[in-house]
Amino acid sequence: MELFVFICATAMVLVGAIAVIVSPNPVHAALGLVLTLFGIAVHFVAMEAHFLAAVQVIVYAGAVVVLFLFVIMLLGVDRSEDLSIEPMPIQRPLAVVVGGGLSALVIAAVLRVRDTLGSDEVAAAGDTNIRALARNLYSDHVLAFELTSVLLIVAVVGTVVLTRRVRTSEDAS
Amino acid sequence: MNPTTTWYLVLAAVLFGLGAIGLMVRRNPLVMFMCIELMLNAVNLSFVAFARSFADIDGQTAVFFVMVVAAAEVVVGLGIIISIMRRRPQATVDDLAELKG
Known part of the structure; x- marks a missing residue:
């Protein structure tokens, strides 16, 4: 069951993040951001951080994204941006290499120290x-x-x- | 087979990388801001994962402060974007290379 929740929430997070990056329309990017934030909130619930999950939904998915949409509408920049134009030719491959390298380094560090991470089955604290x-x-x-x-x-x-x-x-x- | 802390940390690393890629690729200042939010959320996720792993509530307190700072940062950043865009509509970050406003 926890595995199912993890996979669903991870899919939400990654799909939303990719939608933020690739969607030409800023409004669609904001909606992708909402999907990512909800996925993170689900992860918070799964890790028993209930208060932070509530704050995540209220503050991030509520206030911050509404602020983004408000600014998008106020400025009238909701028309699509042409993503096929590349101002600097090697910028995108370079960005993918740098970002992927960043992820790979962090993942390598995590996998290296995985034995020293605390126990995964933590006994529930007395307090809520x-x-x-x-x-x-x-x-x-x-x-x-x-x-x-x-x-x-x-x-x-x-x-x-x-x-x-x-x-x-x-x-x- | 339950998800372990390592899984959450790997997911956080991937999300951070995606946010970094978006920040470097996109030229619309609003979308760049959203990518910064993605990176902040990746860090929040790893904070909570560590808090659970070490059974220490301090990690969740740190996430609370990150959220407050992120909200303040969004407010100030969007204010700056509004005041720039009001003078120069359709400006991308490449057009804002000089400090003339």
Whole structure:
């Protein structure tokens, strides 16, 4: 059963990721991103990270992708991009080689140290996932948690300043 | 035969590579952003896999912070893209080589 879930979720992740890369239309790429994020959420559930799965669906698949689609529609860039034009001739093969090499290196490292990875059958903790996560977050990492609020405020203020339309004489004319 | 931590790490590596390929191949800034999200999610997946493998909740806390930073990064990045695209519609990243805005 777990194997079946793993295979289905992995297929979702990979199909979505490939759709992001190859689809000429940005809207289709965003939908592929949604598929990938849902697949990751399924993996999180399978690894008993229930809170993170919920956050993944709400924040990523909800807020972030809606933000992407909103910007796509706002800018009117939803027409297809011609992917057959290659501005630099060797760019794509080189990118595939570099990306594939990156994956291969990481996979090789993982396979090399697979014996030192912890046991795969972990006994369930006494606390539920969300309680354990909250206890960890609000005790060991409370300073970092407070700093993220500062980060979010800076991001919001920065975005408002960046996208504000400055009234100059040329705009008025 | 249940999926082990190694499987999840291999999947994360493949997803990271796909995101990197997309980032290098695509020229639309929005799609490049989506590829960065793919890479961040690959790292999140490996964090959770390690958290389960070592029975340590710290990995999940790290994923929480990665999500917060990713959300902030998307907000700022899309703001920059909007302000660029408003002046120069249909610009690709190759056209934005100079810092004139």
